[in-house]
Amino acid sequence: MTKQNVVASEVTSDINMAIAVAVSKSSMFASAVQKPPAVPYITISRKKLLHNLEISGGARVTSWVDSMRASSPTHHKSTPSLSDDQSSWMLHHPSALDMFEEITNASKGKQIVMFLDYDGTLSPIVEDPDRAFMSDAMRATVRKLARYFPTAIVSGRCRDKVYSFVQLAELYYAGSHGMDIKGPSKGSKYKKSSQPVLCQPASEFLPMIDEVYKALLEKTESTPGAKVENNKFCLSVHFRCVEEKKWSELAHQVKSVLKDYPKLRLTQGRKVLEIRPTIKWDKGKALEFLLESLGYANCTDVFPVYIGDDRTDEDAFKVLRERGQGFGILVSKIAKETNASYSLQEPTEVMDFLRRLVECKRLSLRRQFRMRRRLEGMKVSLPN
Numbered sequence: 615m616t617k618q619n620v621v622a623s624e625v626t627s628d629i630n631m632a633i634a635v636a637v638s639k640s641s642m643f644a645s646a647v648q649k650p651p652a653v654p655y656i657t658i659s660r661k662k663l664l665h666n667l668e669i670s671g672g673a674r675v676t677s678w679v680d681s682m683r684a685s686s687p688t689h690h691k692s693t694p695s696l697s698d699d700q701s702s703w704m705l706h707h708p709s710a711l712d713m714f715e716e717i718t719n720a721s722k723g724k725q726i727v728m729f730l731d732y733d734g735t736l737s738p739i740v741e742d743p744d745r746a747f748m749s750d751a752m753r754a755t756v757r758k759l760a761r762y763f764p765t766a767i768v769s770g771r772c773r774d775k776v777y778s779f780v781q782l783a784e785l786y787y788a789g790s791h792g793m794d795i796k797g798p799s800k801g802s803k804y805k806k807s808s809q810p811v812l813c814q815p816a817s818e819f820l821p822m823i824d825e826v827y828k829a830l831l832e833k834t835e836s837t838p839g840a841k842v843e844n845n846k847f848c849l850s851v852h853f854r855c856v857e858e859k860k861w862s863e864l865a866h867q868v869k870s871v872l873k874d875y876p877k878l879r880l881t882q883g884r885k886v887l888e889i890r891p892t893i894k895w896d897k898g899k900a901l902e903f904l905l906e907s908l909g910y911a912n913c914t915d916v917f918p919v920y921i922g923d924d925r926t927d928e929d930a931f932k933v934l935r936e937r938g939q940g941f942g943i944l945v946s947k948i949a950k951e952t953n954a955s956y957s958l959q960e961p962t963e964v965m966d967f968l969r970r971l972v973e974c975k976r977l978s979l980r981r982q983f984r985m986r987r988r989l990e991g992m993k994v995s996l997p998n
C-alpha cells in the first residue's frame with residue numbers, strides 16, 4: 615500500500631444551499647426489497663429557489679467560495695479565544711475514550727449497533743480520494759467489532775468503492791450518503807428475518823447523475839486539480855488540490871451545470887462539493903432503515919453508536935438525539951457545531967475506542983460464561 619500525506623484536520627462548513635427543489639410526494643423506492651417508507655423531495659419556496667439559482671449575479675457564488683475557504687486549514691484562527699472555545703466545546707463533547715466507562719454503563723443490557731463513516735473516520739483524509747486506504751490494523755479491529763455487534767459502514771462514496779476499501783463481507787454497507795444500502799450477501803447472524811436487505815431510494819436519478827457527471831467532467835476540465843468522483847447516486851467535486859484563486863472559477867463551473875437540474879442539490883463536505891438528489895434521504899434515514907431491517911425499530915433495548923467526521927454525519931447524530939437512544943461521536947480535532955455527544959480526534963483514536971469496546975464485550979461474555987458454568991455446577995451438585 616502506497617502511503618500518502620495525511621491532510622490536516624479542517625473546518626467543515628455546509629454550503630447551506632439547496633439549489634433545487636420540488637414537489638412530488640410519491641414513493642421513490644424503485645428497487646427496495648424490504649419496503650421502506652415513502653421518500654418525499656426536499657421542498658423550498660420559489661423565492662428561495664430563484665435566489666439560490668442566481669448564479670450570474672456573483673453574490674451566491676461568493677458565498678460558496680467563502681464556504682469553500684472556511685473549510686481550508688490555512689484559514690483556521692489560532693487565537694487564544696479559539697482555545698477557550700475549544701476547552702468549552704470539549705466540556706460539552708468530551709472524548710469518548712475518557713468517557714468510556716460511562717458509555718459502556720449506559721449500554722448495559724442493550725444491544726449495541728455500530729455505524730461507522732469511512733473517510734476521516736476509518737481512514738485518514740488524504741489528497742487523492744482513490745488512495746484513501748484504511749490500515750490493516752483498522753480492518754482487523756472492524757472485523758472483530760462485527761463479531762460482537764451488528765456493524766454498518768455509512769459513506770458518501772459509491773457502495774462498491776467503499777467495499778473495495780473495507781473488504782469485510784460480514785458488514786452492512788450504506789453508500790452514496792445512505793442512498794444505496796445492502797446487507798451481507800450471506801445474511802447476518804444479527805438479523806432476525808431472512809429477508810435480504812437492499813434499499814436504493816434514488817434509483818430513478820441514476821441517468822441524471824450519469825449525465826451530470828459527464829457534464830461536470832467536461833466543464834471542470836480546465837481547472838487544474840479539480841476532480842469529479844461518481845458515487846453512483848451522488849457526485850463529488852473535489853477542490854482539495856485546486857489553487858485557492860481558482861475556487862471561484864470552479865464554483866461557477868459547477869453552478870452553471872447544476873442550473874439545468876433543479877432536482878439536484880448541493881452540499882459541502884471536507885474540501886468537496888457534493889451533488890445529490892433532492893429526496894429526503896440521508897445518513898440519518900439510512901441508520902433508521904438499518905435498525906428496522908435488523909429488527910430493532912421499536913426496541914428500547916438497542917444502543918446505536920454512530921461515529922463520523924463530516925456534515926453529512928450530523929443527520930445521523932440528530933436522529934440518535936431525537937430517538938434518545940445511543941449517541942453520536944464526532945471525529946474532529948477542532949470545535950464544531952454538532953449533534954454528537956462525544957468526540958474523538960482522529961481515526962487512530964477511533965481504532966482505540968473500537969478496540970476497547972471489543973475487549974469490554976469479550977470480558978463481559980467471559981464473565982457470563984463462567985457464571986453460567988458455576989451455576990450449572992451448583993445444579994449438578996444439588997441433592998434431588
Ligand SMILES: O=P(O)(O)OC[C@H]1O[C@H](O[C@H]2O[C@H](CO)[C@@H](O)[C@H](O)[C@H]2O)[C@H](O)[C@@H](O)[C@@H]1O
Pocket residue numbers: 731732733734738739740741742743746768769770771843845850852854883884885886888924926
Ligand atoms: O461519508 P464519507 O465516507 O466520509 O465520504 C465523504 C467523502 O469522502 C471522500 O472525500 C473526502 O476524503 C478524501 C480522501 O481522504 C479527501 O481527499 C477529500 O477531500 C474528502 O472530502 C470521497 O472522495 C467523497 O466522494 C465522499 O463524498
